Amino acid sequence: MMDGVDSFAVADDARLFPGAAYRKAWDDRLTALLAEAAIRVRQGPVRPVIDLAGCREDLAGWDFEMPVPAEDVLAWTIGRLESGMVHTGHKRYFGLFNPAPSFPALCGDRIAAAFNPQLASATTSPVPVEIEAHVMRAVARRAGLGPEAVGHFCTGGSEANFTALICALTQAAPGFAKRGSRAFDGQPVFYVSRDCHLAWIKIAHQAGIGRDGVRLVATDGGGRMCMQALRGAIAADRAAGFVPVMVAATAGTTNAGMIDDLPESAAIARGEHVWFHVDAAWGGGLIASDRLRGLLAGIEMADSVTIDAHKWFATTMGCGMFITAHAAALTNAFSVAASFMPSHAPESDPYTSTVQWSRRFLGLRLFLSLAAVGWAGHAAHVERAVDLVRLLARNLLARGWTVANDISLAVLCAEPPAGGAPVREIVARVVRSGEAWVSVASYEGREVVRACVTHGETSEADVEALTAALEAARVKAA
Amino acid sequence: MMDGVDSFAVADDARLFPGAAYRKAWDDRLTALLAEAAIRVRQGPVRPVIDLAGCREDLAGWDFEMPVPAEDVLAWTIGRLESGMVHTGHKRYFGLFNPAPSFPALCGDRIAAAFNPQLASATTSPVPVEIEAHVMRAVARRAGLGPEAVGHFCTGGSEANFTALICALTQAAPGFAKRGSRAFDGQPVFYVSRDCHLAWIKIAHQAGIGRDGVRLVATDGGGRMCMQALRGAIAADRAAGFVPVMVAATAGTTNAGMIDDLPESAAIARGEHVWFHVDAAWGGGLIASDRLRGLLAGIEMADSVTIDAHKWFATTMGCGMFITAHAAALTNAFSVAASFMPSHAPESDPYTSTVQWSRRFLGLRLFLSLAAVGWAGHAAHVERAVDLVRLLARNLLARGWTVANDISLAVLCAEPPAGGAPVREIVARVVRSGEAWVSVASYEGREVVRACVTHGETSEADVEALTAALEAARVKAA
Numbered sequence: 001m002m003d004g005v006d007s008f009a010v011a012d013d014a015r016l017f018p019g020a021a022y023r024k025a026w027d028d029r030l031t032a033l034l035a036e037a038a039i040r041v042r043q044g045p046v047r048p049v050i051d052l053a054g055c056r057e058d059l060a061g062w063d064f065e066m067p068v069p070a071e072d073v074l075a076w077t078i079g080r081l082e083s084g085m086v087h088t089g090h091k092r093y094f095g096l097f098n099p100a101p102s103f104p105a106l107c108g109d110r111i112a113a114a115f116n117p118q119l120a121s122a123t124t125s126p127v128p129v130e131i132e133a134h135v136m137r138a139v140a141r142r143a144g145l146g147p148e149a150v151g152h153f154c155t156g157g158s159e160a161n162f163t164a165l166i167c168a169l170t171q172a173a174p175g176f177a178k179r180g181s182r183a184f185d186g187q188p189v190f191y192v193s194r195d196c197h198l199a200w201i202k203i204a205h206q207a208g209i210g211r212d213g214v215r216l217v218a219t220d221g222g223g224r225m226c227m228q229a230l231r232g233a234i235a236a237d238r239a240a241g242f243v244p245v246m247v248a249a250t251a252g253t254t255n256a257g258m259i260d261d262l263p264e265s266a267a268i269a270r271g272e273h274v275w276f277h278v279d280a281a282w283g284g285g286l287i288a289s290d291r292l293r294g295l296l297a298g299i300e301m302a303d304s305v306t307i308d309a310h311k312w313f314a315t316t317m318g319c320g321m322f323i324t325a326h327a328a329a330l331t332n333a334f335s336v337a338a339s340f341m342p343s344h345a346p347e348s349d350p351y352t353s354t355v356q357w358s359r360r361f362l363g364l365r366l367f368l369s370l371a372a373v374g375w376a377g378h379a380a381h382v383e384r385a386v387d388l389v390r391l392l393a394r395n396l397l398a399r400g401w402t403v404a405n406d407i408s409l410a411v412l413c414a415e416p417p418a419g420g421a422p423v424r425e426i427v428a429r430v431v432r433s434g435e436a437w438v439s440v441a442s443y444e445g446r447e448v449v450r451a452c453v454t455h456g457e458t459s460e461a462d463v464e465a466l467t468a469a470l471e472a473a474r475v476k477a478a
Numbered sequence: 479m480m481d482g483v484d485s486f487a488v489a490d491d492a493r494l495f496p497g498a499a500y501r502k503a504w505d506d507r508l509t510a511l512l513a514e515a516a517i518r519v520r521q522g523p524v525r526p527v528i529d530l531a532g533c534r535e536d537l538a539g540w541d542f543e544m545p546v547p548a549e550d551v552l553a554w555t556i557g558r559l560e561s562g563m564v565h566t567g568h569k570r571y572f573g574l575f576n577p578a579p580s581f582p583a584l585c586g587d588r589i590a591a592a593f594n595p596q597l598a599s600a601t602t603s604p605v606p607v608e609i610e611a612h613v614m615r616a617v618a619r620r621a622g623l624g625p626e627a628v629g630h631f632c633t634g635g636s637e638a639n640f641t642a643l644i645c646a647l648t649q650a651a652p653g654f655a656k657r658g659s660r661a662f663d664g665q666p667v668f669y670v671s672r673d674c675h676l677a678w679i680k681i682a683h684q685a686g687i688g689r690d691g692v693r694l695v696a697t698d699g700g701g702r703m704c705m706q707a708l709r710g711a712i713a714a715d716r717a718a719g720f721v722p723v724m725v726a727a728t729a730g731t732t733n734a735g736m737i738d739d740l741p742e743s744a745a746i747a748r749g750e751h752v753w754f755h756v757d758a759a760w761g762g763g764l765i766a767s768d769r770l771r772g773l774l775a776g777i778e779m780a781d782s783v784t785i786d787a788h789k790w791f792a793t794t795m796g797c798g799m800f801i802t803a804h805a806a807a808l809t810n811a812f813s814v815a816a817s818f819m820p821s822h823a824p825e826s827d828p829y830t831s832t833v834q835w836s837r838r839f840l841g842l843r844l845f846l847s848l849a850a851v852g853w854a855g856h857a858a859h860v861e862r863a864v865d866l867v868r869l870l871a872r873n874l875l876a877r878g879w880t881v882a883n884d885i886s887l888a889v890l891c892a893e894p895p896a897g898g899a900p901v902r903e904i905v906a907r908v909v910r911s912g913e914a915w916v917s918v919a920s921y922e923g924r925e926v927v928r929a930c931v932t933h934g935e936t937s938e939a940d941v942e943a944l945t946a947a948l949e950a951a952r953v954k955a956a
Contacts, residue, residue: 013850014850014851014852014855015581015851015855016580016581016582016792016847016850016851016855016856016859016934017578017580017581017934017935018581020513020516020517022581023513023581024509024513026581026585027509027513028506028509030585030588030589031502031505031506031509034588034589034592035498035501035502035505037592037593038498038592039498041593048604048605050604050605052604052605052608055604055605055608056608059608059609059612060612062612062845062848062849063616064616064848064849064852064853065852065853065854066852067850067851067852067854067855068849068850070582070585070850073582073846073849073850074585074589074846077589077609077842077845077846078589080605080609081589081593081595081605081606083605084603084604084605084606084608085593085595085602085603085604085605085606086595086596086601086602086603087593088594088595088596089592089593089594095602096596096602096818098594098596098602098836099594100495100594101591101592101594102494102495103493103494103495103496103500103501103504104494104548104551106591106592107504107508107548107552109587109588109591110508110512110587110588110591111508111512111552111555111556111559112794113579113584113587113588113794114512114515114516114567114579114584115515115519115559115563115565115567116566116567116576116577116578116579116794116795117559117563117564117566117795118564118566118574118576118795119795123564124563124564124573124574125562125563125564126526126528126530126533126562126563127526127528127530127533127558127559127561127562127563128559128562128563130530130533130534130537130562131537131555131558134537134538134540138541138542155633155834155836155837156834156835156836156837157835157836158833158834158835158836159833159834162684166683166684169686170683175688176683176686176688177683177688177689178688178689178690179665179687179688179690180658180659180665180666180682180683180685180686180687180688180691181658181659181660181686182659182660182662182665182687182688183688184660187657187658187660188658197816197835198814198815198816199814199816199835201814202812202814202833202835204658205644205648205654205655205658205811205812206640206644206684206685206811206812206833207658207684207685207686208647208654208658208659208685208686208687209658209660209686210653210654210655210656210657210658210660210661211655211656212656212657213658254816254818255817255818308836310836314494316590316591316594316838317594317595317596317597317836317837317838317839318796318836318837318838333683333684334680334683334684336676336677336679336680337676338675338676338677338732339733339919339920340574340732340733340917340919340920340928342917351677355636355680355684356633356634356636356637357634357635357636357675357677357680358576358633358634358635358636358786358788358795358796359633359634359795359796360794360795360796361795364555367540367555368551368552368555369494370540370542371540371542371546371551372491372492372494372545372546372548372551373492373493373494373545374492374542374543374544374545375542375543376543376545377492377493377494377545378494381494439818439820441817441818442817442818450818456494456495457495
């Protein structure tokens with residue numbers, strides 16, 4: 001019965017665990033294929049150009065009944081990806097905050113995959129846990145939080161913001177941990193700008209307080225949460241029997257890159273004795289820059305902070321960070337003991353202080369990246385993005401456009417002059433051309449063209465090309 | 479001011495985005511370094527042997543003030559990982575369900591990182607979204623769920639099980655979405671075996687129903703949820719005003735690989751009109767095997783199922799799957815519209831039907847793996863693991879040990895004969911030797927030695943070596 005257990009009766013090509021020579025050959029081949037694809041991606045259209053119906057037909061043929069040669073599998077896959085996605089790796093992708101990943105981050109991702117450590121417990125993966133903790137301390141310190149601040153890596157802003165809400169709820173009502181939101185005397189509520197990332201609405205649902213628990217506070221006409229409206233909303237809620245648990249300021253709105261008044265938000269939260277969270281998922285990258293980090297003043301007063309390394313720190317996708325000044329809040333929220341785990345150490349085992357249990361070694365990407373280029377290298381990355389967006393703004397202003405937002409960060413919200421095509425048509429034309437990728441956003445209730453510099457190699461020439469594409473789309477006959 | 483924006487005034491080595499020649503050189507170097515490390519890992523001890531205090535001192539020196547040459551960064555990192563973790567990539571790792579990743583999965587991970595698509599929206603990443611949907615349909619069909627079943631990739635079992643609970647709660651009380659668990663007439667509760675994965679306790683806390691919402695149902699003396707106890711618990715809860723919302727059966731307990739009675743669990747859930755979930759995070763891998771999939775009979779009746787591709791499908795970490803027969807339940811739970819998103823299509827945009835928002839292209843790993851080796855290749859992988867654990871069981875029985883659990887899957891819970899070292903001491907000695915890695919588990923209240931075959935290249939010789947190591951540890955003088 002055990003005969004043959006040691007070898008598969010098939011060639012290396014159809015093995016899950018092929019030999020070393022085969023691996024080397026295919027690692028080399030993949031290096032070449034990906035490098036060639038990267039060149040084509042950069043020279044081709046930013047947008048997808050695939051016939052999706054044809055792709056679906058192709059896919060239906062992959063029934064996984066018979067092994068397919070690696071050559072065919074990889075060629076099909078890479079070819080379809082080349083034509084079948086918005087290329088965040090294209091220098092003229094001026095879209096949402098999905099970076100072209102940095103090379104050190106790619107190396108970190110590959111090493112983490114090869115060793116594949118289990119980040120649930122420090123007993124299992126002592127060095128990976130230590131490396132992540134070191135990076136988190138460095139990030140927290142750089143953000144200005146105190147020496148006792150801790151943090152961990154997670155999937156991204158949604159999970160980090162969810163973590164903040166669970167910490168806030170657990171602290172606000174002693175009964176929440178055991179009885180959930182029914183332990184509150186009234187409906188728990190928290191406060192965000194109406195221009196926050198709307199994942200907060202899903203988060204409120206998921207946290208068991210319900211979507212009504214999100215108070216979308218009016219903005220101040222400049223894309224920032226209105227402090228007077230925030231104070232008013234809290235007072236009205238308290239009077240009506242609701243239970244405020246958190247103020248969450250946004251440091252870099254998705255639409256416009258606006259940063260809420262962090263010192264005042266902090267003061268209001270302190271005065272109300274509620275948790276103060278800063279969602280700096282994108283804007284948090286500014287901490288690297290001595291020139292720009294002052295824009296985040298007040299973040300150091302946060303009870304917790306969200307920063308996505310996969311946004312302005314240019315790692316591959318799925319590398320969020322949650323930082324808090326209160327380590328005990330995390331273990332109060334997430335600790336549990338299980339007989340099958342090799343240890344139960346709330347001060348070091350991530351499974352006792354985070355949403356996840358089994359987890360990939362996410363932090364290596366940022367470690368390698370910071371090690372390779374230092375804070376200064378990341379500072380240059382964020383500063384050039386801001387400078388390039390300012391160049392774009394000057395270009396458009398000179399052509400009669402209006403800049404809607406305060407572009408202290410790397411997002412521009414622009415309105416075309418009257419008489420040409422409207423915003424949606426301009427964006428559709430630019431995207432369709434494949435020359436660049438921009439999007440429609442909403443700024444203080446108005447539709448605007450949104451352009452954000454995310455790629456680390458976007459140049460002045462690319463900004464000039466975008467300027468020309470926007471102008472051509474604006475004046476083109478319908 | 480814009481001068482020099484196009485180039486960093488540093489060498490390629492300290493750049494986030496170096497040139498193509500540099501990338502090629504370092505991709506090749508990394509291929510070689512990782513291959514060499516893999517050989518050393520397989521020949522060395524399974525357990526970490528690092529001086530952790532020294533590693534912490536080292537880490538303190540990484541202040542990210544100055545760029546460090548890539549050669550030094552990578553050498554330090556790979557060296558520390560080699561000595562600083564339990565090596566799931568070692569053939570004598572007989573531990574928890576963290577696989578040595580298959581080579582196709584590693585290729586998929588690398589391609590996903592290079593293209594770095596954003597899996598939030600189908601407009602942004604049409605082909606990646608289609609590929610994932612295709613894999614999920616194939617997995618759901620193979621598990622026996624109907625043609626309308628859908629699914630998505632996530633971080634792992636915790637997130638998938640959390641998703642199930644949120645779906646169950648959202649369906650059970652029309653007010654949950656807006657008002658959270660306060661919308662229920664009584665405390666919502668759900669039922670799992672007391673030998674379930676205890677992440678369920680964190681999950682109940684996070685879902686805002688509180689840890690009291692988890693009913694840990696007694697086991698039947700054989701490691702499975704007792705059906706009579708389940709019926710009794712539901713009846714008692716209803717009588718006392720609690721609101722049952724879900725029965726979650728476990729298909730492959732962490733401790734012992736036991737599979738709850740799925741048909742009977744399903745029948746009870748149906749009779750009570752509550753959600754029926756199957757946590758097959760590990761055991762779900764059996765669907766690949768025509769010989770063994772019958773063990774999961776009843777799973778086809780599930781409202782939702784958890785399967786982790788990063789367990790028995792041997793992908794890299796962080797590749798969970800959630801499958802449900804009810805697509806509308808997902809959009810009811812997770813849909814939200816945001817002005818900055820390029821589309822809002824609940825039938826195709828993952829951000830409207832999943833916990834996460836921005837997400838990595840996780841599914842490519844399983845797609846490449848299934849494409850390369852087919853279901854048959856994965857069948858061979860799970861069948862050999864089961865066969866090898868049976869060999870281990872026979873070996874130990876012949877030496878006077880007792881097999882505590884029904885080893886239909888690839889986990890053995892064994893008790894040593896009286897007169898030698900106790901379980902904890904045996905496990906500590908084996909782990910300390912570095913010869914193999916096993917753990918202590920709890921089976922029906924008794925401490926046992928837990929050994930699980932997870933590595934795709936573990937051989938009969940490795941099982942013989944483990945047998946010898948366990949025996950040596952048992953008889954060794956204290």
